[in-house]
Structure formats: C-alpha cells, structure tokens
Amino acid sequence: MPGVRPVHEGLFTPEHLIGGRCDACRRHHFPAATTCPYCGSTAVTEVALSDTGTLWAWTAVTAPPPGYRGEVPFGFGVVELPEGLRVITRLGESDLSRLSFGQAMKLDIAPLHEEDDGTAVVTYSFVPSECA
C-alpha cells in the first residue's frame, strides 16, 4: 500500500513543527538544531512549536521553482509564532485576496506531490484558521 513520506525528516510531526529552545539565550529556533543559531550555545532542547500563529508576509508562487514537482500557484509566506519566531512556510491559500496582515493561521501538513509508486510526499504549511 502506498505510504506517506515527509519531505524531510525532523521538521514536523503530524501535529506540530519541531523546533529548539536555547537554555542560554532563551530564544527559539526552527528547524531544531544541536547548536543555537543565535548565540552558539549547545544547551538546546527540542520542543514542539505552537501550531497556530499570525500572518506576517505572503505572496503566491506562479511558476514552478527549481526542483519542485507540485502544482502552481501555491501560497508562500511568513507566519509569526507565539514563541517569537517567524517561519518561512508554504501557505495552503494562494488566493491573495483571502489573506491579510495579522490573520490567524494554523499548521497543516499538506500534500506536495505523489511519487511514481504512489507515495504521497507531505510538507508543513499554514492555512487560515477559519479553513482548518
């Protein structure tokens, strides 16, 4: 039976993004790393990041970027999480008239494309909360 493959290991679970919290400078980062990208400390703990946030910037990608096999157009933007992080992310909405500054967004693990053997490749993305 065809399975599901995350586009990359260690980025997300079905429920949340996997980030890191630095015990030295107290800042969060994404993706999780063994060294804090902001202060260089190795005292970092893997944490589940919030699955909700607010929209900070967005656009729609109208032509397939290099190496991408999914459909266009697709939404692309920055979602601000309560941990004080701005995450670069795919958006589940590409109709820009439905997006606005500060809009409530929710994590959605979404299909990217299907491989020849039927495996569905999924990635993290955010969608407007009212649609989720």
Place this chain on the structure above:
Amino acid sequence: MTGVAIVGIGMHPFGRFEDKTVTEMGVEAVRAALGDAGDPEFQAAFCGTAYSGVAAGHKVLGALGRTGTPIVDVEAGCASGGAALMLAAGAIRAGQYDCALVFGIEKMPKGIIRSSFFEPWREEAGLAATPAYFALRAQRLMRESGVTKDLLAQVVVKNRRQGVHNPDAMFRAEVTADEVLASRLVCEPLHLWMLCSPNEGAAAVVLRAAPARDGGGPGVTLAAATLRSHLPGSALHEGTPLSGLADDADIPAPTTLAATAAYEEAGLGPADLDVVECQDTDAARELLSYEELGLCPQGESGEWIAEGVTALGGRLPVNPSGGLLSKGEPLGASALGQVVELTRQLRGGAGPRQVDGARTALGHTVGRGANASVVLLQR
C-alpha cells in the same frame, strides 16, 4: 598606509552571448583593463564567479598567456566581484603586491537561478522560489516605508531610462510604469520587468599601490572595499533562513554592516556621495538599499523615488548605468561592472549618463550567503 588606485578598467557587455564561452568574455574584459592600465606586470589575480566551475580565472589568464602569479577564484554570490576586490585591495595595502588584477566573469543559466545553496528537500518543498523571497521583502517594504506598486514601477522606469545610454546594458529601451505593471505577475507585488535578468558578461579592474589620500589628481582611488555576511535573526535577509526572530529590529542588515565598515574605512559618510550604483535585483531591493546604505532615513525610500532624488539630474543619482534592471545580472561580474561604471563617472567619461562633477562614488552588491559588499571610490 598605502592607498590603492584604480588604474585600468575593462568590460565585456552584459547580455546573452550564445556563441561565446565565459572564458572568452573574461579575456575581452581583462585585455581591455590591462590595456587601459598601460599593460602593467601584476603580481596576483583575483577572479569573482559563482557558476563558472573549477579554476575559471586560470582559464581566462591561461588564454591570455598571463599565468604564473597567484590566481584566486572567489565565490560570494552576487558580491563575488566585491569580495575579489576586497582581497586584492587588502593585499596591496599590506604591501604584499604593487599591482593586482581583479575580474569577474559569469554565464548564467536562464530563468530562476538554481542554486546549490538550497538543500534538495527545500527545492522539493517549493522553498527554492527565489523571486518569492524578494516579493515578501517587497511587501514588507511597502508596509513599512509607504512604497506603492506604482513607486516600484518608477524604479524600473528610472533605471531603464538611464540604461538607454549604456552600450554595455542588455535592455536599452525606455519603459513606462503602465508597461511595467502590465508585464507578467511573477510573485505579487513583483512583475517580470521589476526583476533583473540573470545573464552573462565580464568586468575587470587593475589596482595599483598609490600614496594614501592622493587627492586632487586625475586618478581614481579605491577608498574602501568591504564584505560582510549576515547576523542571524532576520527571516528575510539574504541568508535565506527557514526562520527568523520576531524581535529583529536591532539586527543590522548585511548591507548596513558592509556600508558602516566602508564609511569608517574611508572616513566618508552618505552625505559625501555624488553617485551610487546599488543592487537592484528587483525594484524593491533598490529602495531597501537606499535605507540600508543610509542614503535616506529609514522609511523614506518611497519619497526619494517619488521625488526623483535618485534620477540622473537629481540630488544623488543611483544606477546611472541603468542598474541590473537594464544590464542584467551576471553574478560574478556585477560588482566589478559597477566599479567600471563608477570609475568612468569619476573620470568624467560616462557620456550622456555622466553625473556632473562626480568625485565620490559608492558601489553596492548583496545576495545569497548572505554576502554584501560596499566599494567607495574617490577622485
């Protein structure tokens, strides 16, 4: 301390040249620069390029029969030529060389730049969408600096008008704001004509040790050449991270870091500048550069373009060459193309696009890495 003079410049036009190799373009630019300098003996050569493969600089100098010296090939994305210039100037200042050749060459693939910077999974996820990052930055600039889409179009109108007079530019026809806004929407708010075209070309300069602060002579002095990378934290800086901090207000942009260092090195400030060539990868990038270089106060770049401050004839002309929006962007060559243009300006030989009486000039490139370079020239 030893100063550095620019004693020779050479260009291969920027554009598309199907029947030429990157080596051949480099040979033309280097030959022109060495000829302009009176064919000096140089003790080292530095070649900026990102896509030309192994030992690309050696192939150019091999074709000219000028090998034997150290040849250093330098990759720093859009700032590769600026990085090469910084290394050469630093070595001359330190007394290591009396004369150095610096050149940049590139033959880019067509379309959206494919970059090994992005891991395969980021490409697969659609996150290698370079123009989309530019678009997000443009949207934030519109929100924070009162910039409108019409003002973005005005940047293109200005640069294309100035590029008409540059024989080394790829696009030499004027455009109207309506035409810019009618071109294909790539990533809202950026339309196709608001984005520069990756292309091909080469540029070269010859540097020589000179007495420090040799003011008053006809020669052009390299007053500063700096290169900086990004500080971590900003989601949209050219390091192209996967995330950044919401509290990023105090994190200076790589361009600001490079500019601050350059002003300090030269003992100059933005108020001293007569002409600027800055990174206009996209129309918003040019406006952001005004702010990050300290040309205008934060948030006022929109007013500057609206009031014509940076057009030829304005208070501080920016991109008299037509910028990358007219010339196209051959990564490794673009920073040195700016230095060639600014040297022409300071020599008074820029023809119809001459900035009258220009004595102090700034060149700026910034791109992936992040890499930002700032060059200050004086006559």
